[in-house]
Amino acid sequence: MLALSKLNLARSAVSSVTATSLRMKHTLPDLAYDYSALEPHINAEIMEIHHSKHHQTYVTNLNVAEEKLQEAQQKGDVSSIIALGPALRFNGGGHLNHSIFWETLSPNQNCEPEGALKDAIERDFGSFDAMKTKLSAMSVGIQGSGWGWLGFDKANNRLALSAMPNQDPLEASTGLYPLFGIDVWEHAYYLQYKNVRPKYVEQIFNVADWKAVGKRFDTNC
Numbered sequence: 001m002l003a004l005s006k007l008n009l010a011r012s013a014v015s016s017v018t019a020t021s022l023r024m025k026h027t028l029p030d031l032a033y034d035y036s037a038l039e040p041h042i043n044a045e046i047m048e049i050h051h052s053k054h055h056q057t058y059v060t061n062l063n064v065a066e067e068k069l070q071e072a073q074q075k076g077d078v079s080s081i082i083a084l085g086p087a088l089r090f091n092g093g094g095h096l097n098h099s100i101f102w103e104t105l106s107p108n109q110n111c112e113p114e115g116a117l118k119d120a121i122e123r124d125f126g127s128f129d130a131m132k133t134k135l136s137a138m139s140v141g142i143q144g145s146g147w148g149w150l151g152f153d154k155a156n157n158r159l160a161l162s163a164m165p166n167q168d169p170l171e172a173s174t175g176l177y178p179l180f181g182i183d184v185w186e187h188a189y190y191l192q193y194k195n196v197r198p199k200y201v202e203q204i205f206n207v208a209d210w211k212a213v214g215k216r217f218d219t220n221c
Contacts, residue, residue: 058094151176
């Protein structure tokens with residue numbers, strides 16, 4: 001019996017180590033364009049700091065939080081599991097939000113939606129310009145830091161806009177599938193636009209990649 005007990009303990013230890021080693025760490029996604037590619041609308045200095053410093057910090061801290069979560073789960077430490085919630089939400093949301101942000105920006109002047117996304121925008125907002133006006137006003141009006149989002153409400157089969165505080169992830173918070181987000185944290189624009197958030201939000205539409213947004217819509221909505 002003692003030998004069997006030791007064998008079970010050994011198996012448990014190996015299983016724990018294997019699970020830890022197999023957990024894939026999150027990594028910073030590469031950009032499909034150079035840091036300077038979105039100029040003059042977003043300058044290279046902002047892009048480099050935003051991507052390589054701010055987004056990287058979310059990725060690093062998310063990996064740390066997930067490692068701590070795994071340890072707490074293995075120990076059955078419910079208190080620690082609960083305490084990790086805010087770090088997972090903030091850093092996980094930061095990683096998700098920024099990954100979508102980079103994906104839906106482009107220097108290629110894909111500035112207007114086409115196909116099914118265009119039809120859905122016109123159906124749900126009247127026109128593309130009407131949607132832009134509403135999303136812009138929502139984004140500019142966010143108090144403090146956050147994101148303005150165009151998302152898809154799968155339950156009601158329609159597009160919707162939502163303002164999210166901090167790095168709260170859209171889908172996990174509201175159920176809306178994220179299509180296009182505007183980052184209005186000051187690190188996204190302050191070095192170039194200072195405190196003039198409306199100007200930055202206006203300019204972001206000049207580098208929005210509606211072809212990429214349309215692909216997200218066609219694939220997931």
